[in-house]
Amino acid sequence: MDLLAIAYGNPSRTDDGAGHYVLNRLNAAWGLPAVGLLGEPGTAWVNVAEHRVRTMWVQQLDMGLAEDCAQVDRVLFIDAHVGEPDVLVAPVDRRSGLGLTSHVLDPATLLALADSAYGRSAEGFRCTVRGEDFEFHDQLTPACHARAEALVAALLAGALGEAGPSLA
Numbered sequence: 001m002d003l004l005a006i007a008y009g010n011p012s013r014t015d016d017g018a019g020h021y022v023l024n025r026l027n028a029a030w031g032l033p034a035v036g037l038l039g040e041p042g043t044a045w046v047n048v049a050e051h052r053v054r055t056m057w058v059q060q061l062d063m064g065l066a067e068d069c070a071q072v073d074r075v076l077f078i079d080a081h082v083g084e085p086d087v088l089v090a091p092v093d094r095r096s097g098l099g100l101t102s103h104v105l106d107p108a109t110l111l112a113l114a115d116s117a118y119g120r121s122a123e124g125f126r127c128t129v130r131g132e133d134f135e136f137h138d139q140l141t142p143a144c145h146a147r148a149e150a151l152v153a154a155l156l157a158g159a160l161g162e163a164g165p166s167l168a
Helices: 014-030 065-070 107-118 142-158
Strands: 002-008 045-048 051-058 074-081 087-091 123-130
Touching (some): 002 065, 014 051, 065 107, 074 107, 087 142, 107 123, 123 142
Parallel strands (some): 002 051, 002 074
Antiparallel strands (some): 045 051, 087 123
């Protein structure tokens, strides 16, 4: 299986940096280099057991990622959220949303674009933690940090499994 983990958010906005934090924890576990604040050093494939894994960090989802989503079997969309459970790991609901600008493009729309443009899209999972503070600061709040660690554990336990990640 080919897995792509896309983290997004702004690491300079306190808990909005949760995706960046989680991605770098996954990178460390999977033998990939840490991703800097400009997305460097870029993305590369690494073999993890019998799977191929690639990770990337972006400030926000954009339509250009549809091609990346069409080239893999599973995509993890890693981000911070408000108004949902503390930690959420759920299949992407393909019926939700149709955001067509960069600020409202959601995982469901991105996977639909991959399917429409390339005739193939991956199985997608929303992997998010609740954030509390989105002001300018470069550290997660203690509560968000704890939730991010729980998400890392869930993803390491199930992201490469047949059923995909879960919190169970």
